[in-house]
Amino acid sequence: MPDPQRTRDRVLDAAENLFFQEGISITGVDRVAAGAGVSIVTLYKHFGSKDNLLREVLDRRLTEWTEHWDAAATAADSPQSRLLSIFDAIDTFRASAGATQWCCFLATASERPAPKPDSEDPVFELIHQDTELVTCRLRQFTVEAGCPDPDAGASMFLLLYNGVLSSLLRGAPVNPVSQARTTAQQLIAAW
Numbered sequence: 001m002p003d004p005q006r007t008r009d010r011v012l013d014a015a016e017n018l019f020f021q022e023g024i025s026i027t028g029v030d031r032v033a034a035g036a037g038v039s040i041v042t043l044y045k046h047f048g049s050k051d052n053l054l055r056e057v058l059d060r061r062l063t064e065w066t067e068h069w070d071a072a073a074t075a076a077d078s079p080q081s082r083l084l085s086i087f088d089a090i091d092t093f094r095a096s097a098g099a100t101q102w103c104c105f106l107a108t109a110s111e112r113p114a115p116k117p118d119s120e121d122p123v124f125e126l127i128h129q130d131t132e133l134v135t136c137r138l139r140q141f142t143v144e145a146g147c148p149d150p151d152a153g154a155s156m157f158l159l160l161y162n163g164v165l166s167s168l169l170r171g172a173p174v175n176p177v178s179q180a181r182t183t184a185q186q187l188i189a190a191w
Contacts, residue, residue, distance in 0.1 A: 068093040079144040102169035
């Protein structure tokens with residue numbers, strides 16, 4: 001008898017690969033099912049809809065990203081290196097994650113219309129959770145690193161982070177993580 005968790009993981013793996021290599025909107029559930037080696041009925045039995053499948057993929061990615069950043073922040077030996085840990089986490093996360101063009105959260109936000117005010121969208125809730133995680137941690141870490149204006153410092157680091165993710169999609173500049181880390185170190189030194 002097939003292991004339901006293993007089947008579920010295969011579907012999530014196939015969806016993640018197809019959604020973020022080829023695009024969410026153009027990837028049908030039939031392609032995901034075929035990529036996972038399951039029937040469409042099995043896919044719907046586990047996830048119910050394409051949106052639920054996307055939500056599960058993003059939830060898993062958010063958990064994995066958070067674990068990488070937690071590990072990088074814990075390994076940091078100073079408040080300044082804890083602030084720089086976001087770049088260490090990008091490196092380790094990208095080395096362990098499945099192949100994608102760039103950030104799954106930015107890719108999803110770029111493909112889906114924003115929800116209307118006062119409406120619920122579980123997919124956008126995960127995008128919001130990712131944004132909150134990044135912005136709140138960056139603000140906390142800028143305070144700990146002694147930034148005289150933590151809000152401005154966190155915003156600058158967020159711009160560097162977003163720039164790295166966009167550069168990975170463009171393919172230029174080469175090694176954007178290293179370049180962003182160098183710029184971030186210069187910002188910290190200026191404080």
